[in-house]
Amino acid sequence: MIHDELQKLEKLARKIHSKLQVTQEENEVLRGQNAELSSQLKQKEQEIEHFKNQIKISNIVDNRRTNPEDSTEMKDLIDKYIKEIDLLIAHLSD
Template sequence: MQEYENNPIFGHSIHSRMDQEILKSSLNGLERKILVLLNEHKGLKNQLKTLQGENQDLRQSILLRDDQLSNFKNQVKITKIVDHIHPEDSEVSELKRKVDEYIKEIDKCIAYLSK
């Protein structure tokens, strides 16, 4: 500690062993606080990274759900069209059958995407 005696950075000289011990204790306390802050910073960085990953996953999930909702809306529109077709005509009946098959295929695709 002799290099600190009469050092202008400290603004005074260190005269006693007691002053040196107080300074040493203060420095040790600061070091502990710095280590605590560094550990907390590291933990917060890890937490941020985890939350950013979860956020990205949730955004993807929202996009998938939006697509599913759009498909369901299309399915409802198709169903309404099919319900308004008059079944007397054989071509219309064939069209209705094909639309029903199309709806079943859409349902299979949605079920697959939901997995």
């Protein structure tokens, strides 16, 4: 009788240990996914800020009161700088 109870307890302990291991492994996988998603979120937030800055710069150029040729030239120059900055950011992200 006591022997049967001990066997049941041992079997239950093995099941619990097995489930604990599986849960710990799942936890590690989820932690890795969480870290990866956090990193992606941070990158996306930086990209959004970058695009907001691009829009602000474009608005400044569009609202600047000068002759159209100067405005177009300034906009092209700023767009060129933005593209160069984008390339640098992409290079640094790698």
